[in-house]
């Protein structure tokens with residue numbers, strides 16, 4: 001069997017190309033064997049995890065999950081006060097049995113280092129980056145768009161800020177009219193350095 005493709009970064013920090021089609025072919029060659037319950041709607045855990053888009057923070061990997069075992073809802077920071085995320089939660093609760101919503105924020109989150117103004121200024125300035133440039137008409141589209149940053153306060157350290165954001169989001173969802181009363185909302189802190197996900201007490 002040929003070796004699996006390796007991903008990495010060169011010394012020049014250029015992303016190495018990954019052949020997704022080939023990877024899928026290799027996956028199929030190894031045998032796609034869904035269980036009957038994998039072909040029905042709704043994961044077997046009845047749990048939604050709200051987490052960051054950070055590619056290091058994949059909840060399926062960290063919780064050792066297979067397909068159809070959790071709903072993953074992701075945005076920058078994994079913040080709950082996001083119209084798109086609330087829309088998804090509304091749909092899930094209307095169409096499926098949701099037993100728990102887990103808010104999972106992680107250590108070393110990039111969202112600690114930006115705010116709305118900073119991101120909007122970058123879009124307006126539109127300097128070329130490694131992703132290229134936006135269309136010249138991009139700026140008006142971001143002006144009404146929040147970036148859901150964490151709020152740095154006083155002399156709190158990074159972990160305290162993240163724990164605060166988890167508590168805020170758990171409380172926000174527990175009191176939100178679009179979250180059904182019987183759905184349990186919990187909060188967790190994900191430590192990228194040691195792999196531990198620990199529960200945050202939100203009375």
Ligand SMILES: [Zn+2]
Pocket residue numbers: 052053054076077078106108109110111
């Ligand atoms: Zn993050």
